[in-house]
Amino acid sequence: MEALPQWLTIGEVAERSGVPHTALRFYEEKQLVFSERSAGNQRRYHRSVLRRLAFIRAAQRVGLTLEDIQSALATLPEGRNPTKADWARLSSTWREELNARIEALQLLRDRLTGCIGCGCLSLRSCFLHNADDAMAAYGPGSPRLKPQVEGGR
Template sequence: MTTKLGDYLSIGQVADRSGVPHTALRFYEDRGLITSERSAGNQRRYPRTVLRRIAFIRAAQRVGLSLEQIGEALATLPRDHAPTKADWARLSRNWRDELDARIDALQRLRDQLTGCVGCGCLSLRTCGLHNVDDRLARFGPGAPLLKPAAEGGI
């Protein structure tokens, strides 16, 4: 199969189309998340499939996954493969527990932010009810009422 020049994009075109800065694209490439070829003038040329990989990377970052986790997931796909809906479903199954824990932590934060969080400040009226004499200090540093149980929260 022959490839046409139109099948490849410059780094500027990829940046414009994906909304990701040139510097981030180079960083992603250095980390092995995306690949490019070099033109005769040594300029980066990306296959169009890179746009889907970048969308995948950005979506995974938005839900809080690290680039290391994203890289491990993308490593299970062929290098120039655009992740499909089925790929996303398969890969995201592995992240479900972690995402559920993050959602739980965010909901706890949302629901308790205006009241006592067990941080030890004892400055709010509700601290006297929820954290009498800073008894929650026994759960360790930080705000145990905001932490997930897996991290020592209550």
């Protein structure tokens, strides 16, 4: 297998990482990755950028925003790519966030299940619009209409 050169062009980085040129330039703008300039003013990336990009892609797969990723990378000594220990530390905090998100999605799914059989889409009382869940105790359906319907209006 051919050894990886120390410095890579944007095309080589894109090909090896699967990250398009436009995204690489965007990441650079956001200071997630860094490049040097060649004598001809072309971008040259140190080969270690591939590990940094792998980190960014993994974080995105978990659902982190670019701002979250910037914050995570900012906890590392300047310019350092995440080591195995860094990865273990950062990814374990993401696991907690992921669990919280899964819990929230399960709650949303359960509410949607109730709404499927209702259809009121009430902005005041529908479980999907009611962020603070004030009417959740009344069960699915439009709780504000129920007494009228049940009362045989």
